[in-house]
Amino acid sequence: MATILKHWREAATLIIAAKSKNIANRYSYEILMLKRSGKSKFMPSWSVFPGGVAEDADFSPEWVGLFSSLDNDIWPKTFAHFANVGQGPPMFSRQRDEHYSKIPSEVAFRICAIRETFEECGILLTRSSNDNKKKTLTESTNIAKNYGKIGNITISDFEIWREKVDKDATQFIKMCQEFNMVPDIWSLTEWSNWLTPVNMVNKDRRASGTDKGSKRRYDTAFFLCLLDTVPDAMHDDKETVHLQWFPPDELIKSHLESKVKLAPPQIYEICRFLNFKDMEELNEFCLTRINKRVTRNFPVPAICDDGMFILYPDYSDLKALDCLNNDLADKLGNLLNRCTSRKINTNFPDLFPALNQEILESKFSPEDIKMYKSLQQLPDMVDEHYNEYNIYKVIECVMMYIKWANKLIADNKPWQLKKKEEDLQFLKCLIHVVMETLRVNGIILQPIVPNLTDQLLGRLGIPSNERMVKNIHFGSKEISERRLGESDGVLYPKIVTSNKPS
Template sequence: MNTALKHWKEAATIVLTAGTRHKVDVDSLPKTPEKCSSLSASNLPHKSAFDYEVLLLKRSSKSGFMPNAYVFPGGLLDSSDFSSEWLDIFKAFSKFPNFGLGCVKQPAETRPPIFATDRLKLGSPIPGDVALRICALRETFEESGVLLALPKMEENSLLKTVDNKRDSNQITSPPHPLKVNDLCDMNELVKWRALVNRNPSNFIRMCKALELLPHIWALHEWGNWLTPTGFDRKGWRYDTAFFMCCLQEVPHTFEDEKEIVHFKWSTPSEILQAYKARELWIAPPQFYDLSRMCCLTSLVNLHNFASQRAAEGCEQWLPIWLVTDSCRLSLLPGDKLYPVDGSGHVNIDTNIPLEDSQGDESKLHRLIFLDSYNISAQVTITPKYNHLLPFAGPATKRVPNSLL
């Protein structure tokens, strides 16, 4: 953990997808990001166009952060995620960069701090890329009961894969969506889950006792969101690493009876339509990423895209809120109004001159909020690091012309 952070707590989350069997023969959407940018909520793909679903967990009404929201599984980094005890578990992989995960192409100076921070200087022998994934896997197990791990007996096979990927300078990842096997008796798993919920360091104990490897290689770097000022009424803010993980089949899932009160497996379009119908509430990062996923209705395509794109790296996104008489805007990096200084750093103290925003109308990267359930995405920029664009709703007349 980076205890020197003043404004954010570090966290990690997984966009967990799993295969189903109700996909139509032909995808209802084009696959190119350029075409996906023109989609609107009115022409989302039908649920039958998807052969996978996404896991969302409903937070308790008593949760300190985003109560009642549907979120991807994940949570705060813990000191145990950086424990030297992990060196024993990943001993066979310690000779490889990032324990065999490989390295991204993105220059170090442009990497988001959550990925670029030298954890060794902070006293941890565990690389940040590894610890973030351990956190995401641990939190997913705590919240949903889904344990993404490999039995130790598969270690040699995985080592060969890592070696081959290293020789070809590729990021290590499963060649196909991951098959989740029964790793132990369900009663044993329930017992360990309770222990891990009680103390995160028990995740290490569990992996040792059951001879398991947390499957860090199945998690593909997807994005990095920072909570903006004023988003949460208690002032809680998070620097969150997002990972994509694709499973062959929907695994057994059950609530933790603590923070999580309900879970939901649905297609991205179903979730977005339920959100628009005010049947559930999701935060802007979930809205944006689910919108992106509507461009890839095939699980294999999503897995291939996520695993290959992860080698490019990602961009740190701190949304900047702009309030007008008729709506709220959430400005994202690359938007013509996004406040950055000469060195490219976000300057949140800058007054954004709406009257001077008529200039370059080609650079839009924003979410427009008419209310908490009525959002449209306006994106005309080219996404960095070979990422997907979300679908974008048509411009509304209630938005001032100076903001379009």
């Protein structure tokens, strides 16, 4: 067998993004999702991309003859391309039996993704063997579009062959031979690779209350295909029971509202698309990846008494500790401690001091004044990021201002300003600007870190009924001369471990 290993099976899935005609969408394209049958043994009722397990037929030596019959040198170039771009993840690079090694695994898994897509939703990505306009994967500089092409066969033949291929994967190559066409492997971008964690399988079995839960694990290649129009498609009413096209932001929103059930790989991959609003931008990104390989993603679930969380790709304890200690403890926590400390606020302890506009204009640098005024637009900036579910961009915006406020403290040395009578008004203005920065960003961060921001805003003396976005009036008189709240200790203590981070 070409694709069955001891602990998992190999599979391929295809993310299809098609240009949308709905100008009201934030994104110029939509992504195809299929809802699996509730009777499925694996991921019942979940929404997935089309795809499935690879079959021996996808690695058949017969494909060599079909591709070699093309009336140009595209097949030798394609074969050479995969030999030259470097070693991919194990599912692409592992040694197979000689019979299944006649075509590159990169081609075989693309064939699998195209075949499964045809079976599950009726989208046939093929090109005529006589199509001289095909471009190879190595000619990225000459490719105007990287879009896929829909095969052209009659409706009656289409339904007959879809049924045949669904029952027997070997019929796919026979169909291609019959209609003198080849799978459009050149339009599929190598997008990612996911391996099912062991914990997820065990959790599924425990949830069933028996030992009959799914034992299935898959090493799955994810490919992306772009289409210049939304094609006709229909679920197979067997493995899948519903088909729908979504803009990426609406898909994530539907998941958060429990209207669509998505697995971690789907959530992760769809969030990647949030970075590309325009189809052409996404296409350009695909073209830049022609000579690059993906790495295997192996998420690690952590089962807790009250739930489960998942460590996604690129996670490491070292990075997590550095982020928590550097951003939360050092930058945010220390900033609050500095501006509320009685060691600095000796002359106006426990007070949220007033803003002196005259002092601000005369004592602060032009760059700091510009930064101060730009903070007034921060709520609108992050509102767009929240609406698009780009949480990391919200955090980036917030940390930019927190870093700026920390720099204000370092540059102006409030511990020295408190010593001179003539500098006290400047000190009060400086403390006000820093506290306002913390207040505004504390309100913005509430959906992300509610407990931490509750402590932060409480220390600044901001009551719960004044923590809405509508309450953000930077430099407003309502905030001036307010008493601070009680201190609950260190906002975020550093995490110290004697163990070496993994």
